[in-house]
Amino acid sequence: MSRTMSTPPQVARTEPSARTTARLGGYALWQLRDYLMDRGAPTMVVGALFGYMVSGPMMGAMKMRLERLSPTALAQMGGYETVRASMVTELTSTALELLLGTLVFLGALFAMNGIVANDRKLGYYRFLFSKPLAPERYYGQAFALHWAGFLGTITILGLVYQALVGPVLTTRLYAAVALVYLCYAGIAFALSAAARWDWLSLVAVTVASNYLWSSFGETRSALAGLLYLFPPIHRTGEVFSAVSKGTTLPWSLLAWFAAYGAASFVIGLVVLRVRRLAIV
Amino acid sequence: MIVFDQVGKRYRSWQGREVRALEDFSLEIAPGEVFGLAGPNGAGKSTLISLLLGFLGPSTGMLQIDGLAPRRYVERHGVSYLSELVNIPPAWRVTSALRRYAILAGLPSHEVHARVESMLETLGLEEHRSKRVRQLSKGNLQRLGLAQALLGEERVIVLDEPTHGLDPVWTQRFRDVVDQLRRPDRVILIASHNLDELARLADRVAIIDRGRLQRVVDVRANERTVTEGAPYRIVVASSDTRVGDVFPGAREVASGEFEVRALSLADINAGLVRLMQSGALVRAVYPVHSPLEQQFREAVGVQVSAGREESR
Incomplete structure (x- = not known):
C-alpha cells in the first residue's frame, strides 16, 4: 500500500460542465483493437486453415501437372510462366468458389457473436452505460469497426495467399465480400441486440432461409411472398461464383443482400434504443 | 434533484409468476445530500438503482433526475456508478480499463493520463497497474470499480455496496473519499447492508423492505433521540x-x-x-443496537424472542 492512514486520499477536482459526451471517436481504436485481438485473429487462423486445406492439395496437383509436361508441350502452350499463371488462375477460381462463402459466414459469425448480448449477460453494460453514452451509438460504431476489421482480415489473408500462390484481391472481391458480410452481420447484430443466443439464432436463420428458399422459392402461391422476410442466403453461391470466374457481379442480388443487412442493422439499433439493458 | 413518484416495478418470472420488486415508491433527494439506502436482501435496492440509471424502466409511476428521464439524464451527463458486482472484462489491464472508461466518461484526451494516474494513486492501485482484471483480488477489484466511477465529475454518484470486500483500512479510506466528494450540487447515493457505515456517511437513510419504502431516517436527528424500550x-x-x-x-x-x-x-x-x-x-x-439499526429493525420487523433473532 502506498499510503498511510495519516494521509487521507485526495480526490482531484475539476469544474463540472453542463453537458458531457463520451468521446466515442477516441474509443474507436480500442474497439478496433478488441476486434483484432478477440475476433479478427480467430477469423484469420480459421481462414488460413481452410485456405491451406483447400489450396494445399490443389497446389500439389498443379506442381505435378507442371512437372509432367514435356518441354515441347510447355513451349507449345506459351512457356512455363504462361502455363503456371493459367493454372494459378484456375486454382484461385476454384479456391475462391469453395472458400469465400464459408469465410464470410464465419467472419460475420465471429465478428458479431455476442456483440451486444455478452455485455448484457456478463454485466459489462453497467459501467459502460453509466457513462454519458447511448448504447446504439456505442454498438453502431462497434458494428462499423468490426466490418472494417473484417475487410482488413480478408486483406491480410489475401496478401498471404498472393505471396504463396498468386494474386487474389480485387475490387470485385471486396465489393462481394463486404456486401454479403453486411447481410450476415446485420442479421447477427439485430439478433444480438434482441436475444441472448445470438450465434445460435444466426445459424438457425441461415439454415432456415436456405431450406425455405430452396424448397419453396419456385412456388407461385401467395404465401411464397413471405419468403422475402428471409435473407437471400441461398444465392450467396451466385455472388462468389461470379467473383471466382471473373464474370459480372450480380449487382441487383448484392443490393438485396446489402438492403437486408442494413435493414437488420437499423432494427438492431432501434431495439437498443427501446429495450432496457438490464436482464431481469 | 432525484424524484421518485409512486414508482413501481413488476417482473414476470419465467414460470409466469408476477414479482413485485418495487411498489408505490415515492422519495425526493436534494442536491448536496449523501443519501443511504438500506434493506434486507431482496428488498428492492438493486431494482431501485437499475431504475435510477435507466437500465430498467418503471412499470408504474415516474422517476426523474434533474427533470429528465433517467436514461436521458445518464446519456447527457453520466452518473458515477459503482455496481455491487464489479463487472469489467477480465482480459483488460487495470490502466487500460481506466483509460477506456475515462474516454467514455468524456474526459478530454489531455486530461485522461493525469486523471487515471490520480485515481491509481488515490485508490492504491499503482502496484497493480499492469495486472489484468482477472488477476486482482476482490478488494483490489472493488477499488478499481470505485476508481472508474470517480473518473468524471458527475453530479450524481451511485455506490452499491461500495465497501464490499474492502479491508478495514480501505473501508476507512473510502469514508474519507466520500467526505471529499460532498458538494452542494451533488447527490451521493449509497446502498449498503452496513448500517454503521450509512450512519457515519449519510444524512438520511431510506429503509426499504419487500419493495416498499418503510421509512426515511434523518441520521443526525436520529442519533440524538433515545428509543424507549431499546435494549x-x-x-x-x-x-x-x-x-x-x-x-x-x-x-x-x-x-x-x-x-x-x-x-x-x-x-x-x-x-x-x-x-x-x-x-x-x-x-x-x-x-x-445503534439508533439507525434500531430504526432498521423496527422498519423491517425483526423480532427478538428468547435470545434468538428472527426476521419477520
Missing part, C-alpha cells in the same frame, strides 16, 4: 448478582455483561445510580 448492555467489573436485583429481567449474556430491555432512559439512569450505590463497578453502558 441496553451493562458491563460490570465481574459477574454481579446485584444487576439482576436492580434490573429485574436482566439477562447475563457473557461474564459480567447484562442485557436489560424495555426500560426508559430515566429508569436506566435510576437503576445505574442504585447499582453503583450498592458497590457495583460499572465499566460500560451502551445501546445494543
Whole structure:
C-alpha cells in the first residue's frame, strides 16, 4: 500500500460542465483493437486453415501437372510462366468458389457473436452505460469497426495467399465480400441486440432461409411472398461464383443482400434504443 | 434533484409468476445530500438503482433526475456508478480499463493520463497497474470499480455496496473519499447492508423492505433521540448478582455483561445510580443496537424472542 492512514486520499477536482459526451471517436481504436485481438485473429487462423486445406492439395496437383509436361508441350502452350499463371488462375477460381462463402459466414459469425448480448449477460453494460453514452451509438460504431476489421482480415489473408500462390484481391472481391458480410452481420447484430443466443439464432436463420428458399422459392402461391422476410442466403453461391470466374457481379442480388443487412442493422439499433439493458 | 413518484416495478418470472420488486415508491433527494439506502436482501435496492440509471424502466409511476428521464439524464451527463458486482472484462489491464472508461466518461484526451494516474494513486492501485482484471483480488477489484466511477465529475454518484470486500483500512479510506466528494450540487447515493457505515456517511437513510419504502431516517436527528424500550448492555467489573436485583429481567449474556430491555432512559439512569450505590463497578453502558439499526429493525420487523433473532 502506498499510503498511510495519516494521509487521507485526495480526490482531484475539476469544474463540472453542463453537458458531457463520451468521446466515442477516441474509443474507436480500442474497439478496433478488441476486434483484432478477440475476433479478427480467430477469423484469420480459421481462414488460413481452410485456405491451406483447400489450396494445399490443389497446389500439389498443379506442381505435378507442371512437372509432367514435356518441354515441347510447355513451349507449345506459351512457356512455363504462361502455363503456371493459367493454372494459378484456375486454382484461385476454384479456391475462391469453395472458400469465400464459408469465410464470410464465419467472419460475420465471429465478428458479431455476442456483440451486444455478452455485455448484457456478463454485466459489462453497467459501467459502460453509466457513462454519458447511448448504447446504439456505442454498438453502431462497434458494428462499423468490426466490418472494417473484417475487410482488413480478408486483406491480410489475401496478401498471404498472393505471396504463396498468386494474386487474389480485387475490387470485385471486396465489393462481394463486404456486401454479403453486411447481410450476415446485420442479421447477427439485430439478433444480438434482441436475444441472448445470438450465434445460435444466426445459424438457425441461415439454415432456415436456405431450406425455405430452396424448397419453396419456385412456388407461385401467395404465401411464397413471405419468403422475402428471409435473407437471400441461398444465392450467396451466385455472388462468389461470379467473383471466382471473373464474370459480372450480380449487382441487383448484392443490393438485396446489402438492403437486408442494413435493414437488420437499423432494427438492431432501434431495439437498443427501446429495450432496457438490464436482464431481469 | 432525484424524484421518485409512486414508482413501481413488476417482473414476470419465467414460470409466469408476477414479482413485485418495487411498489408505490415515492422519495425526493436534494442536491448536496449523501443519501443511504438500506434493506434486507431482496428488498428492492438493486431494482431501485437499475431504475435510477435507466437500465430498467418503471412499470408504474415516474422517476426523474434533474427533470429528465433517467436514461436521458445518464446519456447527457453520466452518473458515477459503482455496481455491487464489479463487472469489467477480465482480459483488460487495470490502466487500460481506466483509460477506456475515462474516454467514455468524456474526459478530454489531455486530461485522461493525469486523471487515471490520480485515481491509481488515490485508490492504491499503482502496484497493480499492469495486472489484468482477472488477476486482482476482490478488494483490489472493488477499488478499481470505485476508481472508474470517480473518473468524471458527475453530479450524481451511485455506490452499491461500495465497501464490499474492502479491508478495514480501505473501508476507512473510502469514508474519507466520500467526505471529499460532498458538494452542494451533488447527490451521493449509497446502498449498503452496513448500517454503521450509512450512519457515519449519510444524512438520511431510506429503509426499504419487500419493495416498499418503510421509512426515511434523518441520521443526525436520529442519533440524538433515545428509543424507549431499546435494549441496553451493562458491563460490570465481574459477574454481579446485584444487576439482576436492580434490573429485574436482566439477562447475563457473557461474564459480567447484562442485557436489560424495555426500560426508559430515566429508569436506566435510576437503576445505574442504585447499582453503583450498592458497590457495583460499572465499566460500560451502551445501546445494543445503534439508533439507525434500531430504526432498521423496527422498519423491517425483526423480532427478538428468547435470545434468538428472527426476521419477520
